[in-house]
Structures are given as C-alpha cells and as structure tokens.
Amino acid sequence: MSSRYRPSILFQPAAHLHFQRGARRMVAALRPTLGPLPRRVLVMPERGVGHAPELLDSGGLIARRMVQLADARADPGAMYVRHMVWRLHEEVGDGTVTAAVLFEELFDQGLRFVVAGCDPGRLRSQLVAGAELVCAELARQTTPLAGLAQIARAAESVGADTELATLLGEVFDIIGADGQLDIRPYQRPGVSREYVEGMVYAGGVLSRLMYTDAVRQRVELEHAALLLSDLAVDDPRDLVPAMEAALALGMRALVVIVDHLSDAALGLLDVNRRAGTLHTFAVRPPGLAPAEQVAALDDIAILTGGRPLYRTAGASLRAVTAADLGQARRAWADTAHFGLAGGKGDPRALRARIAMLRRAYAATTDAAAQQRLQQRLGRLMGGMATVLVGGATETEIALRKGLAQRTAGTLRGALRTGVLPGGGSALLACRPAMRAARRSSRLRDERAACDIWLHALEAPARAIAVNAGYDPGTATGRYADLPPGHGLEVQSGRILDMARAGILDSAAVMAAAVRTAAHAAALALTINAQVYRAMPETSIEP
Structure with a gap:
C-alpha cells in the first residue's frame, strides 16, 4: 500500500490541536458571510481553466465546495464542521454560519476545561443540557410573524437584498407559510413575480x-x-x-x-x-x-x-x-x-387533509419528506406564486436565486414558529438565565458548561460586528449589559431594540443552529485519537 493511503494515528494532545486547527479553518471561511454587511467567498471550480469561479454567500454551499484541506492532520476537523454545516443546510436551509461560529466557541472553550481536567463525557451531557436551556429562553422570546412589512424585514435579515426581500414579503403575505412557490432564473436585471390560482x-x-x-x-x-x-x-x-x-x-x-x-x-x-x-x-x-x-x-x-x-x-x-x-x-x-x-x-374534508399534512410535516425530521409534504400543502392551499430572479450576469443570477431559496425556507419556518430579535441579540438575552443556572449549580462540570455557553452566546453578535468593520474588543464591550432584545445595529452603530427596528431571526432556524452546534461540539470534545490519511478518498457528500 502506498504511504499516501496508509492511515496514521494522532493521540492527545496532538489529536485535539490538529482537529481544532482544521475546524477553525473551515469556520474562518464561513464567518465572513454572517450579518447584514457580509462578504462573499470566491470558490474556484475543480474542473480547471476556462470555468468561471463561484461567488458564494451560503455557508452550506461554501462548506460543500471544500472537499479536502492540504494539511492531512487538520483535514478531519474541517470535514467534521463541513458535515455539520451541510446537514443543517439540508434540514433547515439557513443558520449554518451561526452554527459554525457557535461550534468554534463551544469547542475552543470546552477544550480549555478538558485540558484542565474536566471529564469529556460529563461535560458533553452538560453542554447539551445548556443548549436546551438556551432553546427554552429563545422560545420565551419568540413572537409571531405577520404582516407584509414585518415579513419583508425578516426576509432582509437573511440576506442584504432589499429588492428581493420586499418582493418575498409580498409573496408570503399572500400565499402564507404553506403556499406553493416556484423560484426561477430571470434573464434580465431585477426581480418579478406571478400568481396562479389553484393547484x-x-x-x-x-x-x-x-x-x-x-x-x-x-x-x-x-x-x-x-x-x-x-x-x-x-x-x-x-x-x-x-x-x-x-x-x-x-x-x-x-x-x-x-x-x-x-x-x-x-x-x-x-x-x-x-x-x-x-x-x-x-x-x-x-x-x-x-x-x-x-x-x-x-x-x-x-x-x-x-x-x-x-x-x-x-x-x-x-x-x-x-x-x-x-x-x-x-x-x-x-x-x-x-x-x-x-x-x-367537501371543504371539511379539505381542511382535514391540510391538518393531517401539517401534523405529518411537524412529526418528521427528514428533509426530503418535509419537502414533499410542503409541496402537497402548497397545492391544497389553492394558489401558486412564481418568483423570477434576475441580475446583470449569470453569476449574480445564481447568487440571488440561491438567496431567494434560502430566504423562502427561512420565512416558511418563521411564519410557522415565530421570530426572534435579530443580530445575535436573542442569544445575548439568554445570558441571565445561564448565569442563574451557574449560580444554582454545585457540580463542577455543570458550572464549566455554563461558563462555556456564556462565552459562546456572544460569538454570533461579535462576528456580525467584526464583519461590519467594528473592532472585536469594542464590540464585546458594547454587548456587556444590554437590555433584553437589544443589540448593536451595525449599519448605524447604535444600540437598538432589534425587533422594533425590524431586525429579526427565525426562531426555528436559531433553535436548530444552537442544538446542532452544541451536539457537534460536545461530541468532538470526546475525541481521544485521530486516524487520518495523507490522501483520503474524496467525496462531495458529507
């Protein structure tokens, strides 16, 4: 067997350090796309010369394009984050970069406690319990999403495209969470929409x-x-x-x-x-x-x-x-x-069928099954909208179409489960409950998990501020003692009530990001050895 394919083994502390380096590289590629003033990632195709590069702002797609790091020892950490991000993208469609940023902070802070003597297994269970506490606090902050203006603001929170957000706000105000929607490329600048009655x-x-x-x-x-x-x-x-x-x-x-x-x-x-x-x-x-x-x-x-x-x-x-x-x-x-x-x-039979499909949708976690149920619901609701997404170039059209698809998925979830104050402020508002849990705990591992979460809850808001050009230290200082629901509105530089300002996040997406990051980071902390190959088999499927 060639040495390139022969497996090698890393033990502690090298296993954690190289895993951490790979995970950080993957997160570093995703982090710039978070927030209302995001940067994009340029990805060159594997097919070589003559093919146009991709400009991506979707965490899921960026992660999927990164199939291997040159550093074989760091590659497992990067691929671990890639797998987490892509699965979340498949299941929810958004929240991938928030999950990646949370993962990095949870793992980095958790590793400090593991090195200091905390048992990884017990710490894992406490970190997962902390995620449930955070999700309970998020549920307490959740409010319904209703009205064209609020839906449009929620759409703009997904991507900084006011024209597209305004149009999607109108569309979802008409078709609702279960309406049938078709998103197509449009070979001219701008966006447009058409409505069709019936199924x-x-x-x-x-x-x-x-x-x-x-x-x-x-x-x-x-x-x-x-x-x-x-x-x-x-x-x-x-x-x-x-x-x-x-x-x-x-x-x-x-x-x-x-x-x-x-x-x-x-x-x-x-x-x-x-x-x-x-x-x-x-x-x-x-x-x-x-x-x-x-x-x-x-x-x-x-x-x-x-x-x-x-x-x-x-x-x-x-x-x-x-x-x-x-x-x-x-x-x-x-x-x-x-x-x-x-x-x-019979209208009663139709209402019963719609209710049955909604229950089936809520009961499954399979993304493909949810998509099929969503399509059936949309047809039975009695109307269809077609959104035509255009741009100046093929690259821009593809970028905006992807954004429209992600935004549509996020709006469906938000219309079903409600919204939270955006800009990372909902996570910041979970800190008092986490501090209270730490004060009431007598277990070392539980207190450690609370400390880890207190750092992690600030990470998304800090990343949004840094992406907007703020100094990391200044941003952290401004988040120290904010009223609930308040955050830094990075475009104006003011501390605002985020919900009143129309800066909103989907409650379903945020809860999924928190749980996904917590489970992935907690499991990664239990790694004791790492088996890797210099030339692993390449796969685009996580």
Whole structure:
C-alpha cells in the first residue's frame, strides 16, 4: 500500500490541536458571510481553466465546495464542521454560519476545561443540557410573524437584498407559510413575480391535438369533470362510462388523468371534441414513483370531490359513475404543467387533509419528506406564486436565486414558529438565565458548561460586528449589559431594540443552529485519537 493511503494515528494532545486547527479553518471561511454587511467567498471550480469561479454567500454551499484541506492532520476537523454545516443546510436551509461560529466557541472553550481536567463525557451531557436551556429562553422570546412589512424585514435579515426581500414579503403575505412557490432564473436585471390560482402540477398534456390555443400550446376548460386513475387505457370503450357520466352531470368538459392513452382512445376523445360533444384533455398522474402518484391523486380527489380508481385496488374504468368524477371550475394544461382551480370538493374534508399534512410535516425530521409534504400543502392551499430572479450576469443570477431559496425556507419556518430579535441579540438575552443556572449549580462540570455557553452566546453578535468593520474588543464591550432584545445595529452603530427596528431571526432556524452546534461540539470534545490519511478518498457528500 502506498504511504499516501496508509492511515496514521494522532493521540492527545496532538489529536485535539490538529482537529481544532482544521475546524477553525473551515469556520474562518464561513464567518465572513454572517450579518447584514457580509462578504462573499470566491470558490474556484475543480474542473480547471476556462470555468468561471463561484461567488458564494451560503455557508452550506461554501462548506460543500471544500472537499479536502492540504494539511492531512487538520483535514478531519474541517470535514467534521463541513458535515455539520451541510446537514443543517439540508434540514433547515439557513443558520449554518451561526452554527459554525457557535461550534468554534463551544469547542475552543470546552477544550480549555478538558485540558484542565474536566471529564469529556460529563461535560458533553452538560453542554447539551445548556443548549436546551438556551432553546427554552429563545422560545420565551419568540413572537409571531405577520404582516407584509414585518415579513419583508425578516426576509432582509437573511440576506442584504432589499429588492428581493420586499418582493418575498409580498409573496408570503399572500400565499402564507404553506403556499406553493416556484423560484426561477430571470434573464434580465431585477426581480418579478406571478400568481396562479389553484393547484399546479408538473406534467403536460398527452397530445397536441388537445390544445385549444395552438400558438401558446395550451388547453383551458371551464366547468370540467375529472376522471382520476393510474390505470392505462388501451381500449377506447373504457372511456365511454366516464364520458357519459360527465354529460349526465351537465358537464361539457372532461379532464382524463390516466397512466396511458392508446392512439384509439385519443382518437375517441378527439372525435367528441371536434363534434363539440365533450371537450377533453388528458395528463398522466403527477409524480414518478407510484407512492407520489397515489398521494397526488388522493389530494386532487379531496379538492375536486372525486374518487380515484387505482390499479392495485382492482378498479375498472368500465364501472365509473357520476359519483366517481371530480369537478373543477377551471382546468388547464400546457407542455410542462397542468392545473386546477375552484375544486368542488367537501371543504371539511379539505381542511382535514391540510391538518393531517401539517401534523405529518411537524412529526418528521427528514428533509426530503418535509419537502414533499410542503409541496402537497402548497397545492391544497389553492394558489401558486412564481418568483423570477434576475441580475446583470449569470453569476449574480445564481447568487440571488440561491438567496431567494434560502430566504423562502427561512420565512416558511418563521411564519410557522415565530421570530426572534435579530443580530445575535436573542442569544445575548439568554445570558441571565445561564448565569442563574451557574449560580444554582454545585457540580463542577455543570458550572464549566455554563461558563462555556456564556462565552459562546456572544460569538454570533461579535462576528456580525467584526464583519461590519467594528473592532472585536469594542464590540464585546458594547454587548456587556444590554437590555433584553437589544443589540448593536451595525449599519448605524447604535444600540437598538432589534425587533422594533425590524431586525429579526427565525426562531426555528436559531433553535436548530444552537442544538446542532452544541451536539457537534460536545461530541468532538470526546475525541481521544485521530486516524487520518495523507490522501483520503474524496467525496462531495458529507
């Protein structure tokens, strides 16, 4: 085996020191992006000459681009922080740099106590307990987020882009926490938005013969019945019961949602369309996996009052009756999407489905599952917004689109769980409770954890001030004895009530950052040896 791939081992104190050096390098790359006056990080692509560098202001993306340090002994510490930051980015979308700054302070201060004789295992449990105390204090400070102006201010706290924040404030004031939102690049300067009524799914019309507007490649039907199924239609006679049922209901339009239509079945629909008997269009069930298709058909059925016919249940299209058909005031489709508005389903059943999906969203921590549930909720809420994000260059467009996506995720969480005074002031306001916990404790490890947290709670506010050009010592002095909720407004240099000034943070994001940093730092303090390779296998997946 080549010496480059042969593992080496570091023991204490070298293991902690090299781990600390790597972690600090990673955090140093992320820290400048924190606050309302952030700096960006230039990342050169691995593909070499001829490819434009990236300008990034997202802690998660910056960390993901750093796949290995040249210093093999420091690399494990950097990759440990990278893993923590990327997982938080995947789960929450924001708060990554706050977590990184907290991690560094918790680990650095904790290491001092471990070297002085504290047991790492006991200190770990006390640091995690301290995180729960901080989160309880954050919950006490949380207030609801409501109104266009406040939502826009919360959006601006995520990134210093007033134009984008103002537009997202309007959008989320209209669609709410669960609304359906699509963010797209816009090949011109500025930002814009469009609103679409009803639910929208990916998946276009099955045949160009069905267009009512050949120029726009679009079909629109008013007062349509809907056949909902994942069955394939090979025999055109399978469609006759649904067509007769639609006519019996007095409907002159039918939307056919099936897995497949044969040419003969398409011909039957086209003949009736040309005769003016029944206007139709057909689309496939939304989604790729069978479970996604079932979920989509169930939701459409709730919205429109229909009954889905499933292959797995042994359903037959020959047995369709009027009671099986859904109804909608308007249905449309183009080459890539189809949508419904004004569904005639039972409002009580719709409210029950929305409540069920919200409970499922709250009960899961899986980011992919949350995204699927969010999309279902957005469609059932009855409207969609499209935000078009532009800029002067492709790099600026990509940067602003990423910011818009992070801001949207943060606003959803803030609308659900509330907001905190921003600028690090909410963490500063947790210090009195931490001091009280230290005074009441008789355990050495518990007091040590409180001391560690008292240092860490100042770290995000101090980093924001330093990024804005303030001297670290001056910034720390100004944070000494602030009233609750007050902080340094770095653009004016004044101490303000942050909530009144409109400087807000998402409560959900802040709590996630605190817990993530505490668990990661507390676990890292228990490391006793480090195994590393000079040339480890490279992976972009943390």
